[in-house]
Amino acid sequence: MDQQTIRKVVIAGGGTAGWMAAAALARQLGPLLDITLVESEDIGTVGVGESTIPTARTFNALLGIDEPEFMRATQATFKLGILFENWGEVGDRYIHSFGQVGKSTWMGGFHHFWMQAKAQGFGGELGDYCFELKAAEQNKFFTGEESPLNYAYHLDAGLYGRFLRGMAERDGVRRVEGKIASVRQRSTDGYVEALVMESGDVVEGDLFVDCTGFRGLLIEQTLKAGFEDWGQWLPTNSALAVQTRSTEPAVPYTRAIAHKAGWRWKIPLQHRVGNGLVYSNAHMSDDEAKDLLMGEIEGETLIEPRLIRYRTGRRRKTWDKNVVALGLASGFVEPLESTSIHLIMIGVTRLMQLFPFAGVSQAVVDRYNRQADDELEKIRDFIILHYKATERTDSPFWDQVREMDIPDSLAQRIELFRQSAQVYQAPGELFQVDSWLQVLLGQRVTPQAYHQMGRLMPPQQLKQALDDLKRNIAGAVTRLPQHQAFLDGYCAPPVSRSA
Known part of the structure; x- marks a missing residue:
């Protein structure tokens, strides 16, 4: 029996x-749906989100996208992490890599062994035990069946949209060109029933996805869903974006360089x-x-x-009534950890996963919103950490x-790490233990104590284990080709060949 009412x-x-x-x-539910996308060539897109995290690979695989084809089409490069400069203090540098740091046990994280080693006068840098971090430092990269590197992409967001458009239209998505003049709602319950175009055409639907950017034409201007401002924790509110010609081989990481009132990014494409x-x-x-940005960039x-x-x-x-907001229409947590495309x-x-084939139900809407809120709050906390945990006093x-009050959820995590070096990944959280660890240490949050499991090993045995791990990683990095090559x-x- 066909119970489908949302088509x-x-x-x-x-x-x-x-x-x-x-x-x-279209790729996953195409046979069950009639999909129309409305857009206007006259309305520009923000399109500066050119850095991704490893979940982008999972999404592309879900869509059956061939990686080399996608990378050629979007002029993409590989990304092993982010190099943070001047964050804890002016002159500081650390890499938040996508890799696993060392080998942890059921009792505790690898960093507890490392901290025990440091207390005994050996162990080197924590980054010595992360394959992705060391590869990034040396501008090395390889992917293939035998490569364990965890990576993401730098890509041209405009070209990515064009690539996906071609795929979607081949899968049956209908595109309507034009500007939306008004939104028609049902008088009985306020559900959106149609978009009225400036041309006079009417595009009717059962479910609407709002991808209209910051203005939120459907979710906010029409349904008045409301907005929760996080400016008290994330005070940046402006960005200048510019493209330059490449002057050097592409590196496999994003650069995030703090300045006296925020930070700047540098993302290498092909x-x-x-x-x-x-x-x-x-x-x-x-x-x-503008003067600061133009004075720092390189190339034409x-x-x-x-x-x-x-x-x-x-x-x-x-998600409100029969409107689901995606992208900037749903909110924004600034681009520091490259989460916009992931969201x-x-x-x-x-x-x-929750598609309402039999009609929109409040239970499904509530479930969607709870999951979205929970994930975004955890991402928010991770980004706030970069600002709060600083020793800069220069502006x-x-x-x-540095002095601002922060959400209790983050304050507790920082204090837990500071007191005991304990770090965790909460259920449903995007950022893993290794991400929290690298940023906490990189931002100069120093633990006062750590788990003593490292003392169960004789010092010479602990030193040998760490030396072996460090040597194996260094050898593996040596065998990798240069990223650009x-x-x-x-x-x-x-x-292209001229005639």
Whole structure:
């Protein structure tokens, strides 16, 4: 018996979020749905989210995307982590890698053994025991059946949207060009029933996906879902983005370089470099930010710097009535840990898992919203950590974030680590133990004590175990090719030949 009442899905807005939703829904649920995407070529997209985390590989695999083809189409490079500079203090550098640090046991994390070794006068740097971190430091990379490297991508978000659009349209998604003039709601319950275009055309649907960016045309302007502001913890609200021509081989990591009122990014692609400056306009003027950015970038500029205003926080309801918000329409936690594209991916994945074929039910809506809220709060805390755990005293911005009150959930985690070196990954949390560990130590949070399990090993045995692990990782890194050389052979775009 066919109980399906939700068949027509209408996606409002294109860009990365819209076409990711369209491609995923069409590829996984296509035979059961009629999918339409509405977008206007006249409305620009933010499109600066060019850095991803390893979940992007899982999403691409779910869609059956061939990696070299995808990388050629999006001019992508590989990413092993993020190099943070000037965060704990001016001059500090550390890498938050995607790798596992050492070998942990059921009793506790590897870092407890390492801290015992340090107390006994050996052990070196914690990063010596992470394959991905050491490969990133030496600009090395390889992927294949025999490679254990955990990685993500740097990509051109505009080209990624175009790539997914082609895939979605081949899978049957209908695209409607034009601007939305108004949103028509049912008089009985306020559910959205159609988008009225400026042309006069009407696009009707059963379920609507809002990918209209910060303005949230459906979720906020129409349904008034509400917004929870997180500016008291994440005070940056502006970004300048500019593209430059590459001047050196691409490195397999993003750079996040703190400055006196925020930070700037540098993301290497195959054909260019994405650069940007994130700042609080209460602490730095737009002109000052532009001068700082343009004074730091390298290579010929390919576009004029573009100013983006944003507000950190989330919708109070990500799913309201028959509207699901994805991407910037659902909220924004700033791009520091490259989570924006992940949140689109997990949002549409969750929608597919909970798809309301028999009609929208409040229980399903509540479940979706609880999961979305829980994950976003944990990501928020991880990003706040980078600001709160600093010893910088060189500007009013860093004084403000160093002294600010933070959510209890984060304060407890920091204090737990400071008192006992204990770190954990909560259920449903994106960032793993190794991520928390690398950032806490990198931001100068020093534990006062640690688990004593390392004392169960004689010092010479502990030293030998650590030396062997360090030597194995160093040897494996030595055998890897340079990142740029591997890119050139794996996914470089074909050379165009003039007639």
